[in-house]
Amino acid sequence: MSDSQASAAETFSADQVRHLATLSRVGMTPQEVEGFRAELASILSHIQALAAVDTEGVPPTANGADLLNVQAEDDARPSLPVEAVLANAPQREADYFRVQAVLDSS
């Protein structure tokens, strides 16, 4: 890890929190931004310890299982009934999920 990344924890900024919040689509008040800034800076300062581990030539492990390339027959199975699926929708119209217009019309 470079020095600029190592010091990222100490200088973790409100702008960075806002950027992450935008990426994650989580709305946030200015007070929340400041709270998370301080907490993330603290957590990242502990996580920095990983940079010290020599992992030259070590492959990554993505999961704890010993499975590789699990395959299944391409068999069609019945899906859940439309009513059962839509029953939990916050808003529906006929057999669709309803949201505001996705594309800006202005």
Added chain:
Amino acid sequence: MTAPAADPWLTIVEAAQRLRGGEVTSVELTRASLERIRATDERVRAFITVTEEAALESAAAADELLRSGDAPSLLTGVPIGLKDVLMTAGVRTTAGSRMLDQLIPPYDATSVARLRAAGAVAVGKTNMDEFAMGSSTEHSAWFPTANPWDLERVPGGSSGGSAATVAAGQCVASLGSDTGGSIRQPAAFCGVVGLKPTYGRVSRYGLIAFASSLDQIGPFTRTVEDAALLLQEIAGPDPLDSTCSEAPAPDFSVQLGEGLEGLRIAAPREFFERNAEGQGMDEGVAAAVEGALELLAGAGASLDRGASLPSVGYSLPVYYVLAPSECSANLARYDGVKYGYGSRGGASMWADMEATRQEGFGREVKRRILLGAYALSAGYYDAYYLQAQKVRTLIRREFDAVFAGADLIVAPTTPTVAFRQGEITDPYQMYLNDIYTIPANIAGLPAISLPCGFAEAGMPVGLQLIANRNSEALLLRAARAFEGLGEWGLRRPSLG
């Protein structure tokens, strides 16, 4: 009036005997469980949802099976609790989050479906930290659960409700989930048995996802024998979960009577010494755990205190990169469109989505989503996520090396006994609770916590045993033998 033989303090084995011997019916046992919940849950608050009517219907059906001699399992007719992270068809499932306040699942989790097929009686859904993120069950969106041993203290988490309900004598057993210790840590805090199986042993289908490479479902019980029985019912291949092991589940109880004689148990020094940051076991916990090591050795196990897992100290930072990263991807599905909470009336669809997630998620969940988004973002991916995955390989290799010369590993479950509600406010201090449990998740290993003594203020202490992948039968054998060396699991809390 409860029939005298109907006692929710029974073990699964005892309940099965009474149900088959005609001393008690499942309806009587289920009523006793529901009455105990009514009498105690205002104080303990283990349950988010109690399904009285459905439970009594299941119990009546179980009684039919028992009468006809067709009971499919020792679980038939036995009242159990289910962590609210498991999908239950027709029964509200919230994962402890406002985001899922109104969710009525259209299907059962595989583990739940298997318990239903076994004739087990689900009495309700237990409280948990929101989306299983937490170590105290204080981060439930609904209310905190209390520790039955001291109502001022936390039951641990995230499966705090599932641990507390067994400890309080409300249910005979329960299911929880364990991503970094969420079964074992509350089991230790509440003085019950908690088992995290090998990664992939139990299907995760219908388990609301937190960190998919670490999550695993497992049982809370009063005895090790019961843990083996409950695991038996839920384990085994499932075409609905491609990470579920394709190997058929072996008989987990087959070695239970074999004792400790001849077992090689490693006690890696990193679990017993203070680390570079000065973190380690409290005095009372250390005394109980050291006493347990002496008992293991005295009962014929050979103890290797020279064993070492040099990189295991990095487990916590590895976990707090990998788990938030996976969580930030998994929780992207809560968009307020398809199911769950959906805020409406904002300036745009995107504004609605941001409001949905602002109002639907609690603080701990948001923090982990942000942290994961950071670790996965361009410029930081190699330094955080990829590096954590590489260190994960090192930790896994070191466990493999220890298991080349040992059958089992012994460790504390937690550094302290259950702490007081509100006592830990710093996120990283809270994360330190899982310092001894996280390594087994990182390496995909099966591990169990079982009572080994009492410390500060009479609070229970847990001993952790860890086995190699797919060696649950051996793990349960050693745990059963250790359990027989004391009576810690027999003491009951006062609920005061």
